[in-house]
Amino acid sequence: MTITEPVPTGPATTLPGxxxxxxxxxxxxxxxVYLRDGEEPDGSLTYRQxxxxxxxxxxxxxxxxxxxGSAVLLYPSGLEFVRALLGCMYARVAGAPVQVPRRATGLARLRRIAEDAGTTTVLTTAEVKHDLEERFGDHxxxxxxxLVDTGxxxxxxxxxxxxxxxxIALLQYTSGSTGDPKGVMVTHANFLANVAETEELWPVGPDGVVVSWLPLFHDMGMLFGVLMPLSSGMPAYLMAPDAFVRSPGRWLAAIDRFRGTHAAAPSFAYELCVKAQEEGKVAPGLDLSSWRVAANGAEPVRWRAIRSFAETFAAAGFRPEASCPGYGLAENTLKATGSRLGEExxxxxxxxxxLRADRVELSAPGEGAQPLVGSGVPVLDSVVRIVEPASRTVLAEREVGEIWVSGPCVAAGYHGRPQESEETFRATIAGQEEAGRFLRTGDLGFVHDGELFVTGRLKDVIIRQGRNFYPQDIELSAETSAPGLHPNAAAAFSVDDGERERLVVVVEADGRALRTTPLDELEARIRTAVHEGQRLDVDEVVVVRRGFLPRTTSGKVQRRACRARYLNGELKAAAAAERSAR
Known part of the structure; x- marks a missing residue:
């Protein structure tokens, strides 16, 4: 094969480099290496190949x-996604990864993203192409x-x-509101800066091995499962998200078998592993002693998830200091802060x-207190500030405000949205305009001893009687109120009925809970748990069947999309159908 320019001998400045x-x-x-069903190797690639x-x-x-130009990348987890992604980057095609649609709603998202990206080309596999044409050919x-089969x-x-x-190396579409996807323009320089910061916090070493089930079309899965291994030169063992969800123990078994050193997941995945162990669904004799970096990227990271995972798998050789919480978002390529390696x-x-009044008062563990897990520190050239969003002034330590980020990982903006890009990516601190531009994350947090603590989303805060309540706290109380409820399976939000703000909590229940527990009793348990946990009365509890709530590409419940479904009557209709079926 002819190469028209010399192979670089110094640090690469692009991903093809x-x-x-x-x-x-x-x-x-x-x-x-791709693991079929999350277990057996089913194809591999060398760097030459x-x-x-x-x-x-x-x-x-x-x-x-x-x-x-640009193109949509529509691939299941597998090696063809990696080939196509790098091929697009060589050819300067801005790829927009999208989840393979399973229903017509997913097809609508695909269409909106293609239109926003300015393309009609969808790169995919032969299997996906055939399936879409078979099921949605006339849609x-x-x-x-x-549809182009790149293979x-x-x-x-x-x-x-x-x-x-x-x-532009990639158009990473945000997975918030499905009706208004925004393409984050991530450059090669952004990606390599983010990889450099990740390696600064969590060095790879000569024995480095990644094991990942995260969706490759999602920013966390792509950087941790594809781009960081490529830059670092360590092998990556990849499995499909469905393989993990069906059997979380497969991820742990793969880390054991292939001596994984780096693996990442949101908090709920660690909770699912604990649940699988408690139910006897994890293979005995597990050895997790090779696992040095168990990155946790949920917002915020749950103390219960970290503690229970470390305690549950201590006998398997998992060390508490391997838990590495971090904070990030697509607009900053991915990681903004992270915990240092070797420190709990x-x-x-x-x-x-x-805290509900945006004050941070340190307390001893016990009633009336809640634990917050640190999300680490910025490294290299990245900077984090806590800012009062209305006045744009920097807040003091232990004051809650909006998290602002600057540095080489901040993306170029939203594709085709100059006004939103200006407002989100190029904010300035009042009186410190010379200090440069900042990314407004829309997340709330504070700094203590240099460590970032994330407390919630600016737009998700629920205000009752002058007090702030964070929906994730309400959701955690609801999720743990009765058997048959699961982590990451609730949404709390407020709605305005014209007279006041009402708190609505929507909870998914599995078939066992719906069969064995009367709905009135289940709803009562949820109300009681939220009242005991937050001293907050729920105006309405909606119980739906497992899998009904809208989720992001990484599996997190979408509160705003769930609220929209509630307002248009979908959730109430689903709950009513569940009652009539009993």
């Missing part, structure tokens, strides 16, 4: 006139979109060079009532 370095220095070493495949796909995309949201593209030689560091994450006990 990083791949070229790996293909030169360790050509026949394993880069990625990946470089050849990516460059060939780049040549085919350029020949099709897509170079310098209007599929009309006009061209069937003709082999060709890439004769172009590398992209520039400031070129700090926990602050604070007065619950004071």
């Amino acid at each position: 990083a791949l070229s370095l790996r293909a030169e220095k360790q050509p026949d070493e394993t880069a990625y 990946l470089e050849a495949d990516a460059r060939s796909r780049a040549a085919a995309l350029a020949a099709a006139g897509l170079g310098g 209007p949201d599929l009309a006009g979109l061209t 069937a593209l003709p082999r060709a030689e890439w004769t172009g060079g590398f992209p520039e560091p400031e070129d 994450p700090p926990v602050l006990w604070v007065d619950s009532v004071a």
Whole structure:
């Protein structure tokens, strides 16, 4: 294969440059392995193979006139996603990863993202292409979109060079409101800066191995499962999210079998592993002693999840200091802060009532106090400030405000949305305009001894009688109120009925709970748990069947989308149908 410019010998400045370095220095070493059903290896790629495949796909995309444009990336977890992603980057095609639709609602999201990205090209696999055409061939949201099986593209030689560091490497669409997806423009420089910061906090070492079930179309899954391993030169063992959800023990078994050192997940995944162990669904004799970095990226990280996981798997060799909470968001590429390796994450006990008034009063563990887990510190050139959003002034330590971030990981903005980009990505601190521009995260938090503590979302705070309540606290009380309820399966939000704000709590229950517990009793338990936990009365409890709540691409419940479903009557109709079926 002809390469028209010399292979770089210094640090790579783009992701294709990083791949070229790996293909030169360790050509026949394993880069990625896909685990069928989360267990047995089913295909692998060396760096040499990946470089050849990516460059060939780049040549085919350029020949099709897509170079310098954009395309939707519609792939299940697997190696073809990695080939196509790097191929797009070589050809300067801004890829927009999207979850493979299972229902018509997912197809509508696909359409909206394609339109926002300004493309009609959808890159995918033969299996997905066939399935979509078979099930949705005449659907209007599929009309006009061209599905391209990248595995069937003709082999060709890439004769172009590398992209520039400031070129858009990816359009990462936010997974908040499904009706208004926004594409975050992430550059190659952003990605490599984020990888550098991640490696600064959580060094890889010569024996580094990633084991990941996270969705590759999601920012956390892509950076932790694909891009960090590529830059660091460590093999990555990948499995489908469904394989983990069906059997969380598979993830742990893979970490044991392949001696994983780095693996990441949101809090609810660690809770699912604990639940699986308690139910006897984790293989005996597990050895997790190789696991050095158990990154936790939920917002905020749950103390109960960290403590119970460490206690449950201590006998398997898991060390508490391996728990590495972090805070991040797509607009900052991913990670903004992280806990340092080898240190147990700090926990602050604070007065619950004071926190609702945005005051941080340290307390001893016990009634009226709640634990907050530190999300670490910024490193290298990143800066975090806590700002009062209305006045844009910096707050003092232990004062709750909006988290603002600046540094090389802050993305270029939202695609095609200059006004929103200006407001979100280029904020300035009052009286300190010369200090530079900041990303407004929309998240709330405070700093204590240099450590960031995340307390909630600016727009999700529920205000009752002049006090602030964080929905995740209400949801945790609801989720633990009765058997048959699960982590990450509730949504708390407020609605205005014209006279006052009403608190609504929607909870998913599995079939066992719905069969064995009367709905009135289940709702009463939820009300009692929230009252005891937050001294807060719930105006309405809605119980729905497991799997009904809208979720983000990473599996978290979408509060705003859930609220919209409530307001248009969908949730009430589902609850009424459940009652009539009993």
